[in-house]
Amino acid sequence: MLELEPPDHTRLRGAVLRAFTNRRIKALRPEIEALCDELIDTFPNGPFDLLETYGRPLPARIIARFLGVPEGDWQRLVDWSKRMVAMYQSNRTREQEDVAAAAAQSFSEYIKIQIEAKRATPDDSLISTLLTAHTAEKLSEHEVISTCILLLNAGHEATVHTFGNTVKTLLDLGVSPQIGETFINEILRFDPPLHLFERIAYETVEIAGHTFNPGDRVALLLASGNRDANAFKNPNSFHPDRSDAQPLSFGAGIHFCIGAPLARLELEISLNRLWERKPNLKLLGTPQYADIYHFHGLESLRVTT
Secondary structure (H helix, E strand, O other): OOOOOOOHHHHHHHHHHOOOOHHHHHHOHHHHHHHHHHHHOOOOOOOEEHHHHHHOHHHHHHHHHHHOOOHHHHHHHHHHHHHHHOOOOOOOOHHHHHHHHHHHHHHHHHHHHHHHHHHHOOOOOHHHHHHOOOOOOOOOHHHHHHHHHHHHHHHHHHHHHHHHHHHHHHHHHOOOOOOOHHHHHHHHHHOOOEOOEEEEOOOOEEEOOEEEOOOOEEEEOHHHHOOOOOOOOOOOOOOOOOOOOOOOOOOOHHHOOOOHHHHHHHHHHHHHHHHHHOOOOEEOOOOOEOOOOOEOOEOOOEEEO
């Protein structure tokens, strides 16, 4: 979906949107709340990595349910995702490329098995929805698999990084605001999980005195746009009640992130449940951002309750 334009993009995105209805996303709230409580109940008494204990398993298990694959396989999904997204860094090695390709192949074979199961016994999962999509041209198996890869990588990695960045910011500043739409917009503006995304010019266009020609690859610095002083007052300061925060973090136009409503819901619930259950959460040490090119997130988040 990331690489396509209309009409193929329209056909594929329309099929996926059937699974991302507002009704279906809102219906996940009780499930997400229960899962948050289940994970919080497993927190150790001493210091621990909040990302490994809470930030990573939560979106992985939710995306497993959403795809319609066995939830018990969530750790396999995380491992595949981490290996695949290792491709998105400027200094990647041939070994990392081979590992990423092998992970993509393994995940593809796994999804093929799930596809056969859904064909035999359809349900309301994303995979079933894609297989039964009423489009002018039925989605191919390759399109279904590639869409599952996209939703796994984007739906897991970006959500984990947003969660970690948010908790770090709150603990650094010592604030515990009401976490709703306004707050989420501001944290997505202030410390987004994706600093850069690339696009390709399809026609000649001039922007800010620079001419882009067809075929030019353009690196869009989303995080820089989120700190634009022409758009935001005191852009380098975090204000949880900022009313003018309209972040670029989910993109824009026809490629606007299709999973944005689910990501927002997971973030709202996971943070509120965390602060309600563990109000004395404290940061240990100084978290370090991982040395990666595409995503922007922490290596770990050591805390104590």
